[in-house]
Amino acid sequence: MVRKLFVWDLHGTLEEGNEMAVVIRSNLALENYSFVERMDLPFCVARTGKPWPQYFRDLLPLGTSEGVITKLHDWCKTSDRTRWDIVRGYTKPNVNALEVLSAIRGAGHEQILISVTTPEALDKYIELLGFERFFPDGRCFGICGSGLSKMEVLxxxxxxxxxxxxIIGIGDSYHDLLGDNNFLYAHPDGRAFREVPETFVKPYERVRDLSLVLKSLNG
Incomplete structure (x- = not known):
């Protein structure tokens, strides 16, 4: 058997529902600092996979200082501890995620998870979603604040x-397509696939069902 490495994205790929938790926590941060602007679900869905500070840069008036953006993001990071109840109330494994991860593990292949979140938050997400047996220490990487790209970590x-x-890359952004073969994922609720630049040269397939990744087991 040729051993393969499956490289997974988390948000918008292996989990679903977290966008709503992001909306609520972001708006609580904005309220805390007396901003009138608010995020909604379509706004956050369109930015899934981007660093959280970018959400605030896109929302707030041009010229908003990076110091303010940092304060808002820091409030949200603190809410990983103080308002985890919000995340727990919305976030769950994506459709077929547990079955696909189990099948890959059962076939003897390797899997790692690389996410644009902090290592501390990623550990909590993995526990919440029941992914510990698939991504133990040394197999999950939260890169927010590290200065590293997903490719550098890989x-x-x-x-x-x-x-x-x-190497097989799976995610909802072209930044996740890191492998020799790749799957660009979009949720089966009908949301659009995210754009891939014309200059992107790695092979990939668009899928709305994570179970289609399993055909790579024999390829």
């Missing part, structure tokens, strides 16, 4: 694990 992992074979 390259480092591969360099330290010489037995890694063919």
């Amino acid at each position: 390259d480092d992992f591969v360099g330290k694990n010489r037995g890694t074979g063919r």
Whole structure:
């Protein structure tokens, strides 16, 4: 058997519902600092996978200082501890996620998770979603604030694990398409696939069902 490495994105791919938790917590932060602007669900869905501070940059008037953006983001990061009840109330494994992760694990292949979130928050998401057996320590990477790209994290992992074979990337953004073969995912609720630049050269397939990733087990 040729051992494969499946490289997963979290938000908008392996989980669903977190966008609403982002809306609520972002608006609480805005209210706390007396802003009148508010986010809604379509606004956040369109930015899934981007760093959280970018949501505020896109929402607030041009010229809003980075100091203000940082304060808002810091409030949201603190809410990982103080308002985790909001996340718990909305976030759950995506359709077929547990079954697909189990099948890949059962077939003897490797899986890692790389997410644009903090390591501390990522640990809590993994526990909340029941993903611990798929992504133990050393197999999950929260890169928010690290200054590293997903590709840099993957390259480092591969360099330290010489037995890694063919790489399969799965996510809802072209930034997640890191492998030799890749799947660009969009939720089956009908939301649009995110755009891929014409200059992007890695092979990928658009899917709305995570179970289609399993055809890579035999490819």
